[in-house]
Amino acid sequence: MTRVVVVGAGMSGARLAEELRRTEPDPETMAVTVLGDEPEAPYNRIMLSHVVAGGMGDPGATRLKPSGWWERNHIGMRTAASVQGVDRVAREVELADGERVPYDHLVLATGSEATIPPIEGVRGPDGSLAAGVFPLRDASDCRGLTAHLEEHPGRVALVGGGFIGLEVACALARSGRDVVVVHPRAWPMDSHLDADGGRVLIRALDELGVRMVTGARAARWDGAALGLDDGTEIECRTVVLSAGTRPRTRLAAASGLEVGRGIVVDDTLRTSDPDISAIGDCAEHRGCVTGLVGPAWDQAGVVSARLAGATPAARYTGGVAVTRLKAFGVDVVSLGELADDIHATGVEVTAVCEPSRGRYARVDVVDSRVTGAVLVGHPEPVGFLTQLYEHALPVPDDVLSVVLGRAGAATTDTPSTMPAAAVVCRCNGVSKADLVHAWSEGHRDVAAMASRTRAGTGCGGCSAAVDGICGWLRDCA
Numbered sequence: 001m002t003r004v005v006v007v008g009a010g011m012s013g014a015r016l017a018e019e020l021r022r023t024e025p026d027p028e029t030m031a032v033t034v035l036g037d038e039p040e041a042p043y044n045r046i047m048l049s050h051v052v053a054g055g056m057g058d059p060g061a062t063r064l065k066p067s068g069w070w071e072r073n074h075i076g077m078r079t080a081a082s083v084q085g086v087d088r089v090a091r092e093v094e095l096a097d098g099e100r101v102p103y104d105h106l107v108l109a110t111g112s113e114a115t116i117p118p119i120e121g122v123r124g125p126d127g128s129l130a131a132g133v134f135p136l137r138d139a140s141d142c143r144g145l146t147a148h149l150e151e152h153p154g155r156v157a158l159v160g161g162g163f164i165g166l167e168v169a170c171a172l173a174r175s176g177r178d179v180v181v182v183h184p185r186a187w188p189m190d191s192h193l194d195a196d197g198g199r200v201l202i203r204a205l206d207e208l209g210v211r212m213v214t215g216a217r218a219a220r221w222d223g224a225a226l227g228l229d230d231g232t233e234i235e236c237r238t239v240v241l242s243a244g245t246r247p248r249t250r251l252a253a254a255s256g257l258e259v260g261r262g263i264v265v266d267d268t269l270r271t272s273d274p275d276i277s278a279i280g281d282c283a284e285h286r287g288c289v290t291g292l293v294g295p296a297w298d299q300a301g302v303v304s305a306r307l308a309g310a311t312p313a314a315r316y317t318g319g320v321a322v323t324r325l326k327a328f329g330v331d332v333v334s335l336g337e338l339a340d341d342i343h344a345t346g347v348e349v350t351a352v353c354e355p356s357r358g359r360y361a362r363v364d365v366v367d368s369r370v371t372g373a374v375l376v377g378h379p380e381p382v383g384f385l386t387q388l389y390e391h392a393l394p395v396p397d398d399v400l401s402v403v404l405g406r407a408g409a410a411t412t413d414t415p416s417t418m419p420a421a422a423v424v425c426r427c428n429g430v431s432k433a434d435l436v437h438a439w440s441e442g443h444r445d446v447a448a449m450a451s452r453t454r455a456g457t458g459c460g461g462c463s464a465a466v467d468g469i470c471g472w473l474r475d476c477a
Contacts, residue, residue: 001028001029001030001031002029002030002031002104002105002307003030003031003033003102003103003104003105004020004030004031004032004033004103004104004105004106004107004307005033005034005035005093005101005102005103005105005106005107006032006033006034006035006106006107006109007035007083007093007106007107007108007109007110007251008034008035008036008108008109008110008111008280008282009034009035009036009037009038009041009042009077009079010036010042010045010109010111010280010281011042011044011045011046011064011280011293011296011297012109012111012279012280012281012293012296012297012299012300013034013036013042013107013109013279013280014034014042014064014065015296015297015300016107016109016279016300016303016304017032017034017070017075017077018065018073018075019300019301019304019305019308020032020304020307020308021073021074021075022304023304023305023308023309023310024308024309027074030307030308031076032074032075032076033075033076033078033101034070034075034076034077034078035078035081035083035093035095035101036077036078036079036080036081037080037081037082037083038079038080038138038139038140039079039080040059040060040063040079040139041063041064041065041070041077041079042063042064042065042077043059043060043062043063043064043139044062044063044064044457044458045062045137045138046293046458046460047062047460048062048136048138048139048141048142049136049164049167049168049171049172050171051142051146052136052142052145052146052149052168052171052172053171053172053174053175054175058143059139059142059143060139064457081095082095082096083095083096083251084096085251085254085255086106086251086254086255086276087100088255088256088273088275088276090102091103091104091106091275093106103275104275105275105276105277105307106275106276106277107276107277107278107279107303108251108252108263108271108276108277108278108279108282108283109278109279109280109282110247110248110249110251110252110263110278110280110282111247111248111280111281111282112137112245112246112247112248112281112282112291113137113245113246113248114135114136114137114241114242114243114244114245115241115243115244115245115246116129116135116241116243117159117160117217117218117241117243119159119218119219119220119221120219120220120221121220121221121222121223122221122239122241130221130223131223132148132152132221132223132237132238132239133221133239133241134148134238134239134240134241135240135241135242136164136168136240136242137245145238145240148238149177149238152237152238153177154178154235154236154237154238155177155178155179155180155234155235155236155237155238156172156177156178156179156180156236156238156239156240157179157180157181157182157218157226157234157236157238157239157240158179158180158181158182158239158240158241158242159182159218159226159239159240159241159242159243160181160182160183160241160242160243160244161181161182161183161185161188161189161212161214161242162188162189162191162242162244163189163192163323163325163332164242165181165183165188165240165242165243166181166188166189166205166210166325166327166330166332167325167327168240168242169181169205169210170205170208170210170327170328170329170330171327171328173208173209173210174208174327174328174329178209179209179210179211180210180211180212180213180234180236181205181210181211181212181213182213182216182217182218182226182228182234183212183213183214183215184214184215184216184217185214185215186198186214186215187199187201187202187214188201188202188205188212188214189201189325189332189334192323192332192334192374193332193334193374193376194338194362194374196351196353196360196362197360197362197374197376199355200353200354200355200358200359200360200376200377201330201332201360201376202214203355203358204329204330204358204376204377205330207329207358208328208329208330213228213232213234215230216228216229216230216232217229218239221239223237224236224237226239245281245291246261247261247262247263247281247282247283247284247289248281248282249262249263249282252271252278252282255273255276256273257271257272257273257276258271258272259284260284260287261284261287261289262278262281262282262283262284262289263278263282263283263284264284265277265278265279265283265284265285266285267285267315267316267317268302268306268314268315268316269283269285269299269302269303269306269316277303279296279299279300279303280296280299280300281296283299285299285316285318286318288318290319292319292323293427293458294319294320294322294427294458295318295319297427297428297458298316298319299316301314302314302315302316320389320390321334321335321336321337322334322335322386322389322390326460330358330376330377331375331376331377331378331379332374332375332376332377333373333374333375333379333382333386334373334374335370335372335373335374335385335386335389336364336370336371336372336373336389337371337372338362338364338372338373338374339364339371339372346366346367347364347365347366347371348364348365348366348399349362349363349364349365350362350363350365350399350400350402350403351363351403352378352400352403352404357377358376358377359376359377359378360374360375360376360377360378361373361374361375361376361378361381361403361404362374362403363381363385363395363399363402363403365395365399368394368395369388369392369393369394369395370385370388370389370395373385373389378405380404380405381402381403381404381405383422384402384405385402386423387422387423388402390423414472415432415468415469415471415472415473416472418432420432420433420436424455424462424465424466424469425453425454425455425456425458425462425466427457427458427462428453428454428455428457428458430453430454430455430462432469434453434455435449435453435455435466435469435470436469436473438452438453439469439470439473444470444474445467445470446463446466446467446470449466449470450466
């Protein structure tokens with residue numbers, strides 16, 4: 001029997017366990033144990049902002065699997081199991097209580113942790129975060145922030161205007177909070193948007209009740225106001241830190257594994273020890289740490305195929321850079337990388353900007369292939385553009401028609417004309433054909449489709465599309 005132990009019960013570790021058991025259903029052939037340091041069973045971290053905003057009750061509502069699922073599928077899901085060390089010679093994992101768990105192959109899925117910026121007063125005397133200051137990385141953060149907001153219903157300041165920060169900001173604004181986001185760059189999501197896209201986004205956020213303060217850093221916190229380095233004071237009783245994350249690599253480093261920005265892995269996702277792999281936010285592959293759920297789940301699939309023997313030569317060659325912010329009232333999509341200079345030789349740049357409508361679109365094309373794109377409040381071309389980018393397909397001669405959402409409209413606008421191979425859920429790689437097949441098996445609504453195909457269990461951005469396909473199939477029945 002092969003013993004696979006997974007350290008980390010986050011979204012990547014849980015997906016790996018699920019994939020291993022799907023590929024090898026016999027627990028006598030392969031034993032799968034997951035060690036999670038949180039007291040909760042695996043849940044969807046992406047949805048925590050909705051919990052804070054009051055739309056989903058408790059973090060337990062975001063559980064990845066219903067009660068009893070792990071046991072029924074013979075997966076040893078151990079919660080509150082903090083790992084203190086790895087004995088690579090004996091091939092054992094040591095827990096905080098002294099228990100030693102043997103393994104034949106160990107997978108590190110330790111995830112990432114919030115970066116705490118150097119703000120005066122943000123930590124208490126014991127080094128813990130001061131009262132009123134919260135990250136939002138796990139269920140404990142979520143419960144603490146939710147309880148604090150109930151006692152202090154006033155303004156909320158968020159430090160950091162990246163994808164996660166803006167998602168939280170929009171969710172809080174929708175729940176009626178006065179929200180201010182402090183970002184040190186000239187525009188939010190600066191690593192994904194160009195200047196024009198950033199300015200349009202600022203305007204769109206303002207209309208949603210999210211005020212952006214750009215070009216300034218949070219410098220001081222005294223429990224009643226957040227002071228910025230330009231002298232501005234933001235009166236508030238709550239500060240949410242969303243200034244980025246860093247891979248959790250301490251366990252790997254203490255075990256003598258090679259560590260860079262993350263735990264260094266090769267294309268098989270093995271670390272410097274061939275008996276140990278790493279996936280998800282903690283893994284550094286070809287110099288890149290993605291921090292996105294899609295690539296993490298792809299990595300889980302590769303490791304599962306290799307360990308369970310389905311595809312022993314499985315390799316991970318990198319994920320497709322598609323990132324999406326889908327919050328109430330604002331939709332932002334980033335594909336690939338934009339050219340720094342729109343006049344650079346060999347790059348064809350097409351852009352449409354409608355600031356008053358909160359819409360912006362830019363597509364960069366090199367050698368008739370999409371190399372980068374940004375869409376703010378401009379959802380029409382998302383499906384077609386993503387297909388062109390992901391599959392490196394040639395772009396139609398009239399690039400403007402693509403930007404305006406006219407090219408490909410006949411094949412992507414409605415469920416009835418959408419190609420069977422069109423990907424509906426990008427987090428899980430679920431196509432229209434997969435959904436149609438699930439419908440034929442009796443899965444007739446969004447929840448049932450999610451259970452059968454996993455569509456909508458990642459960022460949740462495809463739920464409306466899945467519901468539309470269900471409606472179309474229902475009408476055709």
